[in-house]
Each structure stands twice: as C-alpha cells, then as structure tokens.
Amino acid sequence: MNHTHTVVLVEGTSDESAIKALAERRGRNLAAEGISLVAMGGATNIGTYIGKFGPPGRNLRLAGLYDAGEEGAFRRGFERAGLGSNLNRNDLEALGFFACVADLEDELIRALGTAAVERVVDAQGELRSFRTLQKQPTWRGRSTHDQLRRFMGSGGGRKIRYSGPFVAALELDRVPRPLDGLLAHL
Numbered sequence: 001m002n003h004t005h006t007v008v009l010v011e012g013t014s015d016e017s018a019i020k021a022l023a024e025r026r027g028r029n030l031a032a033e034g035i036s037l038v039a040m041g042g043a044t045n046i047g048t049y050i051g052k053f054g055p056p057g058r059n060l061r062l063a064g065l066y067d068a069g070e071e072g073a074f075r076r077g078f079e080r081a082g083l084g085s086n087l088n089r090n091d092l093e094a095l096g097f098f099a100c101v102a103d104l105e106d107e108l109i110r111a112l113g114t115a116a117v118e119r120v121v122d123a124q125g126e127l128r129s130f131r132t133l134q135k136q137p138t139w140r141g142r143s144t145h146d147q148l149r150r151f152m153g154s155g156g157g158r159k160i161r162y163s164g165p166f167v168a169a170l171e172l173d174r175v176p177r178p179l180d181g182l183l184a185h186l
Contacts, residue, residue, distance in 0.1 A: 005034040006186060007053040009046065009064035009097075013039045014159035015104050019065070021167035022179055035186055043070030046077035054081055063096030063185055065178055067103045096185045098178035105152045105159055107176035108166040114144040120165050121151070129155070 016037045053060045075087045100107045
C-alpha cells in the first residue's frame with residue numbers, strides 16, 4: 001500500500017473479487033491507480049478500518065460497498081470518526097459508500113436474471129446441487145431468485161467462487177447500481 005491514495009472497504013472477499021473483476025472488464029488496474037481493496041471481515045469492523053485508513057489514521061481517501069442491512073453500522077462508524085452526523089444513504093454515497101439492497105450477490109442475480117445465473121452455475125458444474133436445494137421442502141415453492149441467493153450462501157466459499165464468473169457474465173450496461181457507482185467514484 002505504499003503508493004495507495006484510496007482504500008475501498010468492503011465487507012468480504014466476494015465483494016473484493018467482484019470489484020476487481022469489473023474493474024478489469026472496464027480496462028482499469030486499480031492497484032496501478034493507487035487504489036487498494038480491503039475486505040474487513042464484516043460490516044461491524046467499519047469503525048476500525050475508518051480509524052486505520054481514514055482521517056484518524058493514514059488519512060487516505062475512502063470508498064466502499066455495504067449491505068443495506070448494515071447501514072447503521074456504517075453510519076455510526078463515520079459519525080464516531082467525525083465524518084458527519086445523522087448521515088443518510090445519499091450522504092454515505094457522497095462519501096463514496098454504496099449500498100447493496102440485500103447484498104452484492106442479490107444485486108448480481110437481479111442484474112443477470114435467474115436464467116443467466118443458472119447458466120453460470122451449470123458452467124461451474126453445480127447445477128445438480130442447485131436442483132437438489134430447489135427440491136428441499138424449505139425451498140420448494142420459493143422464487144428462483146431466493147433459491148439462488150440461498151445457494152450462493154451455502155457451501156464453503158461459494159460467494160467468493162461465483163463473484164468473478166457473475167461479473168464476467170454481466171452485460172456492461174446492466175452493472176448493478178452500487179458497483180457502477182463505486183467504480184465511477186474511484
């Protein structure tokens with residue numbers, strides 16, 4: 001991080017992988033631009049990372065993605081660091097932080113559509129596993145979207161393994177708003 005001037009804070013490594021994959025598809029080399037991606041290991045760590053990289057610490061420019069359900073943790077982290085008070089989602093976007101409706105996987109599934117996601121799952125050799133989940137009593141009758149979200153959250157490292165292939169399958173004019181906004185901000 002020697003020549004780093006911007007740190008992108010994300011909740012986990014699947015978010016980090018998706019951002020890298022989209023930047024590459026758009027012909028950007030974030031590291032060469034002085035932008036480092038940091039997976040925080042969960043939203044509740046935001047205050048620690050703002051302290052380390054933001055004004056209280058190295059005073060680097062910050063940006064990132066977060067899940068809408070974790071917005072309170074992000075607001076509190078910024079407020080404790082003296083970066084605003086009574087922050088709303090627009091304020092967080094002005095600071096370079098963009099909310100994913102449920103999570104990044106939800107955003108990618110909606111942007112791709114369930115048929116395209118199933119093609120990616122098939123290409124990864126896991127369509128049979130997905131079909132098994134669909135037949136389980138708990139998931140039978142639920143929307144394919146919800147089933148796919150559950151499938152991504154089950155199985156060790158599935159979110160991480162799929163973030164790159166999902167971004168690769170995206171039409172570049174259908175990039176989810178939070179990802180698009182983040183890259184435009186950087």
